[in-house]
Amino acid sequence: MTTKTDILIIGGGVIGASTALFLTRAGRQVTLVEKADICAGASHGNACWVAAGYALPTAAPGVLGQGLKWMFDSGSPFYIKPRINLDLTRWLWHFQASCTDAKMMKGAETLLRLNGQSIQLFRELAAEAGLEFGYVEAGLLHLHLSEKYRKAGEKEAEIMRGLGMNVISLDRDGLEELEPKLQEGVESGVFYPEHAHLNPTHLTKALAAQAEKEGATILTHTAVTGFQKDGGRISQIDTTKGTFEPQEVILAAGAWSSILAKQVGAPILMEPAKGYSVTVKKRSADQGPTRPLAVDDSKVAITPLGKDHFRYSSTLELAGFDPSINPTRLAVNKKALQAVLPDMEVLDEEAPWSGYRPLTPDGLPYIGRSERVSNLIFATGHGMLGVTHGPITGKLVSEIVTGQEPSIKLEPMRPDRF
Ligand SMILES: Cc1cc2nc3c(=O)[nH]c(=O)nc-3n(C[C@H](O)[C@H](O)[C@H](O)COP(=O)(O)OP(=O)(O)OC[C@H]3O[C@@H](n4cnc5c(N)ncnc54)[C@H](O)[C@@H]3O)c2cc1C
Numbered sequence: 001m002t003t004k005t006d007i008l009i010i011g012g013g014v015i016g017a018s019t020a021l022f023l024t025r026a027g028r029q030v031t032l033v034e035k036a037d038i039c040a041g042a043s044h045g046n047a048c049w050v051a052a053g054y055a056l057p058t059a060a061p062g063v064l065g066q067g068l069k070w071m072f073d074s075g076s077p078f079y080i081k082p083r084i085n086l087d088l089t090r091w092l093w094h095f096q097a098s099c100t101d102a103k104m105m106k107g108a109e110t111l112l113r114l115n116g117q118s119i120q121l122f123r124e125l126a127a128e129a130g131l132e133f134g135y136v137e138a139g140l141l142h143l144h145l146s147e148k149y150r151k152a153g154e155k156e157a158e159i160m161r162g163l164g165m166n167v168i169s170l171d172r173d174g175l176e177e178l179e180p181k182l183q184e185g186v187e188s189g190v191f192y193p194e195h196a197h198l199n200p201t202h203l204t205k206a207l208a209a210q211a212e213k214e215g216a217t218i219l220t221h222t223a224v225t226g227f228q229k230d231g232g233r234i235s236q237i238d239t240t241k242g243t244f245e246p247q248e249v250i251l252a253a254g255a256w257s258s259i260l261a262k263q264v265g266a267p268i269l270m271e272p273a274k275g276y277s278v279t280v281k282k283r284s285a286d287q288g289p290t291r292p293l294a295v296d297d298s299k300v301a302i303t304p305l306g307k308d309h310f311r312y313s314s315t316l317e318l319a320g321f322d323p324s325i326n327p328t329r330l331a332v333n334k335k336a337l338q339a340v341l342p343d344m345e346v347l348d349e350e351a352p353w354s355g356y357r358p359l360t361p362d363g364l365p366y367i368g369r370s371e372r373v374s375n376l377i378f379a380t381g382h383g384m385l386g387v388t389h390g391p392i393t394g395k396l397v398s399e400i401v402t403g404q405e406p407s408i409k410l411e412p413m414r415p416d417r418f
Contacts, residue, residue, distance in 0.1 A: 001242040005031040005217075007401065008237055008246035010224050010260065011253035012036075013043035014204045014387055015379050018394030019250055020211035020218070026398040030216040031246070032208070033239055035223035039204040041254045042386060045277045045353035046200055047301040047313045049292055050122055051388045052115050053140060053165055053192030056156065057107035057363025058316075058383055059098035075332040077299035081319035087258075088318065091271050094361035094418050105159075107364055110412045112163055114365075114389050117407055121391035122196065131210060133203035134306055138291040140195035141170075141178055143186050143340050149296040150188045157190045166193055179290055183340055197292050197303050200387050207390070224253075227264040233375045234264065248401055250377050255321070255356035257366075257380035266372040269418045270381050272321055272356035276330060277313030279305065281348040289341060298336035312337050316357070325352050359383040366415040367396050377401065378415040 007023055009016045012034030020032045034040070063078075070076030080092075098107070126135035144150040157167040168174075168191040175182055175189050212218045219241060228236035237244045251257050251264075255272035282288055288310035293302040300314040314333045315326075330352055338344040360366060360381040370376040379397050382389050392408070399406045 002236070002245055003031070003242060004245045005029055006246070007031065007248050007250060008033065008244050009250040009252055011041075011251070011257070012038040012204075012208060012218070012220065013041045013252065013254050014039070014200060014207070014390040015254070015382060015393050016250070016252035017204045017207035017211065018390040019252055019379055019397045020216045020394075021207050021214070022394035022398040023401060024211045024214045024216045026402050028401060030211065031244065032211070032216060032218050033222040033224060034218070034220045037220050038208045038218065039201050042355040042357055043204045043254075044201050045279070045313070045355050046275070046387055047277065048197045048200055048303040048305060048311060049140065049301065049388065050119065050135075050196035050198060051140070051385060052119050052194040052196065053160060053167065054385060054388070055108040055111040055115060055160065055163065055165075057098070057104055057111065058359065059095050059107070059361060059363045060104045061099050061101055063099055064092070064096050075328045077314055077316065079315070079317045079319065081317070083320070085320070087269070088271060091269050091361050094269060098362035103362065106412065107362055108163060110364055110408070111385065113408045114385075114392050117395070118389055118392040119194065119196065121395065122198075125391060131206045133206050134199040135196060136198070137194075137196040139178075139191055139193040140292045140294060141175070142190040142192070142294045142296050143175070143182070144188045145185060145295070145297045145339060153190045153296050167191070168193065179293065181286070181342055183342060186340055195292065198387070199305060203387070203390070224260060229265065229373070232373065234373060246375070248375050248377060250379050250397055252379040254380065254386070255358040257358060257378070261378075264373055264376060266370045266376055266415070268366055268378065268381070268415055269361055270366075271318050271359050273359040273383065274315065274317040274319060274322070274354055274356055275313060276315045276325055276333070276352055276354050277311050278330070278333070278352050279309055279311045279350045281350075282308055282310065283346065283348055284343075287343050293340065295336045295340055298332060300333050300336035302337060302341070321356065323354050325354050357383050358386070361418060364413050365389060365393065367393060367413040368410045368415050369400060371416040
């Protein structure tokens with residue numbers, strides 16, 4: 001069976017669902033295909049942050065050197081699985097080339113613009129009746145257990161202040177005012193008041209459901225298996241549930257986008273960067289943090305998830321598509337929890353989760369029209385910030401499709417830049 005559609009979106013994560021809603025609202029006939037269920041990928045188990053203050057790209061001076069040192073430590077937060085792989089080698093080469101102060105600052109400008117506009121859109125979405133996703137603006141508290149990370153946190157705070165962010169340095173008394181039940185030994189921290197958090201699964205499902213309510217067709221358990229092209233454009237898309245003839249195709253398949261991009265003849269550089277999380281059911285009302293915490297020394301995020309749960313997460317592994325979970329790393333994450341919060345010895349934990357961040361070499365997403373395939377638009381590569389950038393990505397893609405001036409300059413996010 002062949003179905004004609006105006007727009008076909010591939011992928012039902014936060015990016016695909018946001019794009020479906022914005023394009024439907026722009027009056028387009030939208031079909032979204034998802035190979036599993038809505039929110040089956042990275043959008044499900046992440047750290048839940050709308051990270052307004054995270055504007056320094058993953059590619060920063062010194063990161064690769066630190067990563068190479070950590071490679072031999074199975075409990076480290078950053079790991080590259082040694083292997084011979086041409087795509088990974090090219091990715092690492094471009095990653096290293098992006099790790100300069102100048103490129104980091106240029107990247108930060110774009111990420112800050114995306115953050116700022118997304119926060120605005122989150123506020124509007126959260127105020128809509130029927131869109132429930134637990135959006136809370138309670139800031140983010142970075143905690144430092146050692147002098148080394150206090151200095152690093154202060155340095156980053158200084159850069160962010162220079163970019164116009166409100167960042168507050170705190171001593172123990174200041175920390176206790178925000179998070180009264182901290183363990184001894186946590187003596188300093190940095191507070192980013194503009195940060196928010198939410199339930200990412202509720203968000204993604206709510207966006208998809210709202211898009212469907214407003215006219216989009218959402219097809220789950222429908223995997224894209226191939227593309228037919230005609231004169232430099234996609235003429236047909238084959239899926240496990242039939243063939244589609246779209247006018248425009250939006251590639252929003254998260255870490256899997258690079259596989260599909262290669263198939264369609266518009267390759268992009270992107271690596272699946274695996275991370276872990278564990279969701280905990282609170283044993284008492286005051287177990288867990290009152291607001292999002294970042295333990296800088298071990299790179300562990302701890303976030304309240306509704307009234308009854310919290311989640312801790314960490315790790316960035318470049319190990320290809322391998323969902324396995326390293327128990328040593330999980331134990332390190334739990335130790336970080338115990339180092340900063342009391343009452344963490346006995347935890348009612350769900351099974352650990354792993355997911356793949358779609359990571360580009362320079363830490364900026366790919367948002368824009370392909371230069372190789374005329375009716376293909378990329379909306380992927382959001383790395384550590386896909387939840388944060390969901391709504392603004394949806395808006396930017398709708399502006400591209402409808403030929404409006406994009407709200408943010410797209411040039412730095414050009415899909416063909418590597
Ligand atoms: C541990 C961890 C913590 C994180 N914390 C945060 C955070 O606090 N804040 C933040 O902003 N970001 C965070 N992120 C990053 C964020 O989760 C991702 O950037 C974001 O979820 C990517 O969304 P996506 O829609 O592009 O991809 P995904 O959510 O992975 O969705 C892609 C979808 O495409 C589908 N798909 C794949 N192939 C096909 C196909 N052939 N046909 C049809 N469908 C297909 C998949 O099934 C999947 O559902 C974190 C990530 C991790 C791993």
